[in-house]
Amino acid sequence: MPEKRHLKISPSILTSDFTRLGETIDTLCSSRCDYIHLDVMDGVFVPNISYGFPVIRDIAKKATKPLDVHLMIVDPDRYISVLRDASPEYVSVHYEACTHLNRSLQNIRANGMKAGVVLNPHTPVTSLEYIAEYCDLVVLMSVNPGFGGQSFIENTFRKVTQTKELLLRTGSKAMVEVDGGVNLNNAGALRDAGADIVVTGNAVFASGNPADTIELFKSV
Ligand code: DX5
Ligand code: ZN
Numbered sequence: 234m235p236e237k238r239h240l241k242i243s244p245s246i247l248t249s250d251f252t253r254l255g256e257t258i259d260t261l262c263s264s265r266c267d268y269i270h271l272d273v274m275d276g277v278f279v280p281n282i283s284y285g286f287p288v289i290r291d292i293a294k295k296a297t298k299p300l301d302v303h304l305m306i307v308d309p310d311r312y313i314s315v316l317r318d319a320s321p322e323y324v325s326v327h328y329e330a331c332t333h334l335n336r337s338l339q340n341i342r343a344n345g346m347k348a349g350v351v352l353n354p355h356t357p358v359t360s361l362e363y364i365a366e367y368c369d370l371v372v373l374m375s376v377n378p379g380f381g382g383q384s385f386i387e388n389t390f391r392k393v394t395q396t397k398e399l400l401l402r403t404g405s406k407a408m409v410e411v412d413g414g415v416n417l418n419n420a421g422a423l424r425d426a427g428a429d430i431v432v433t434g435n436a437v438f439a440s441g442n443p444a445d446t447i448e449l450f451k452s453v
Contacts, residue, residue: 325349
């Protein structure tokens with residue numbers, strides 16, 4: 234039997250208790266998660282505002298896990314050089330928010346970070362055709378961005394498979410991440426469809442024991 238691919242886990246702190254942010258970062262850093270997913274929302278691109286760069290800077294000082302920053306903001310180029318101080322592993326921008334996406338991705342790489350592109354649920358995989366080679370990460374939204382705790386959109390499985398095919402065909406080495414509504418019931422099937430990384434927010438933080446739940450995700 235072929236060996237199971239290991240799924241990487243990127244917990245999103247969006248639905249954690251922000252009065253205990255330091256403890257949350259410590260818990261995640263001593264768990265077996267692979268990244269910490271940070272959701273930045275501007276109230277314009279998405280109908281919600283979360284937290285911004287001063288918070289990310291302080292998280293970066295404390296965190297010993299690589300940061301996976303998801304920008305749900307218009308005109309994200311304004312903030313790429315600010316983010317460089319936090320040295321995140323990945324900075325991902327939305328396909329739908331960038332008029333000059335190629336420039337935005339090159340800007341992220343030029344600032345020493347890995348570049349991700351995020352597709353909203355309605356955005357076709359074919360949108361990646363001429364941008365895949367400039368991506369280190371493709372994030373497929375499996376909910377409409379803006380809030381944690383929403384239900385997973387089932388056609389994402391098909392999108393993961395199509396994305397993998399496109400990346401292979403275009404010679405891109407980008408990882409595939411799925412973001413939104415991921416839980417212990419769908420994570421294994423996402424891995425089998427081709428996902429490399431899953432974001433888990435509510436499934437981890439509503440579970441009562443984030444570290445144990447991350448352990449369960451790692452054994453999927
Ligand atoms: C949604 C965010 C997600 C979200 C994931 O806009 O991008 O990262 O917080 O949380 P869950 O797992 O609760 O859907
Ligand atoms: Zn996210």
